[in-house]
Amino acid sequence: MERIGIIGVGEIGRAIVDGLYYRGDEGCGDDEAPEVFLSPRGRRAAAELSQRYENVRVCPDNQAVMDRSEIVVIAVRPQDRHQALDGLTVAGDTIVVNVMSGVGNDDLRRTLATDAPIVRAIPLPAIRERRAVTVTYPSHPVTDTLFERLGGALPVADETAFNVLSAVTGTLTTHYAYLDALTSWAVGHGIAPGDADRYVRGLFQQVGRALSDETRGLRQLAADHETPKGNNERIRTTWFTPANSASLAGALDQLLDHLEGRRSDARP
Template identity: 50%
Template sequence: MEAERTLGIIGVGEIAHAIVSGLCDGTDVPPAIALSPRGARTAAELAERHENVRVCPDNQAVADAADVLILAVRPQQRAEALAPLTVRPGTLVISAVAGTSVADVGELLGHDGPVVRVIPLPAVSRRSSITVTYPAHPVAEALFDRLGGALVAPAEEAFDVFSALTSTFTSYYAYLATLADWGTRQGIDGEAADRYVRGLFENAAHALTDASKTLPRIAAGHETPGGINERIRTTWYEPHREPLERALDALLVDLKRGY
């Protein structure tokens, strides 16, 4: 994204913080960024850290200043936050509002200009996360290429599938917490159990960087026939695979309906 474009962000929570950090930390020419006052503490902290970031008095002031407007409000707040806004013609609107279609965003804003949906994750702060986008737009893709890479979904239905996959994120962390807690209950020191589980899965994640291997092949490569990994997979994971898929199916239906 060209440096002269002003980026506006409405909804300054964790994702907005990550986007701003990824665009600004350690970069020579960060974009001008206008933030909404919602999430005042986070917005003020970002403005204090970065000379190119300012906090606007209200959401309309952000929309007025922005050439590229990012919407990062919660789905439950979308009507309240977006309906009163007037967006300048030609503004690129980038929506990180879950379960809200391109058409719905345009209708809420009364905006007939370009709207792109995105799924940014907290790791964009380190410029190490792929962001799914839809539809294709060169400015949006250039923006998220700076934050770790853009992956353009071929259709909005596919975008919703990517969104459903993202919903498993915190379950992964809860799974790790369960392992550490189980180890503690078996008599291991809690700090040691936490440290070991973190290290175990940090190392396991390294295998994912080898794109020449499929995910099933990676799994098979870490499993010995008749071994302990196979035992847990077959006795715990496999019986729960279908319930996981059903939960994702149900979530996908809700995402398509508008969450």
């Protein structure tokens, strides 16, 4: 049975635990549940998870998480990492998984003063239902197996590639804000808020289901959902123009510069 530790039980920490114990819609499991050791950071969430799952335990401190685990996920906020991690002793055979945005492995290695393996990863909230692919660098058989269990692993060749996909991940809340803008527009034209919200959610849940068809590329999916001179084509060509697309690319370039340490004025 694996022993997995999590230091920093926020949204991603909770999602990892839920994913490890996920049993699907029919409540059946396909693997043995691991032991999970949680840090006291995020006390309320850690206590709730330990009550929900039999093999989840809250440790008295972060060193206890390190001492009891074969794999330790570091999921604290980047600005809190020194307070949470300074002075910890890491055994040489412990595998450290770094999920802190914008914190490179060399930086974390200096903080932990360890030669133990360190793997960067970008787990997304959907891993709680084993429905998201997790980018990893460098590839490691143990961590890749862990994330395959949680929906899939996507090892990349170098930290530059990792940062590119990390920048793409930074568009997630923009998507939600876009949906909110659509809902607000409908409400402004007389649709009841509950009806507008329900319709927009249903519309884009359909898009999510279409994305599961990996036999068609994204451009082909767009074409298949568009009628020449129809409503979808009109919005795409009048709103998502080449200038709009270039603006998005520029924002992503700025974020990538920040992630790679080339800018000091960009915000995470």
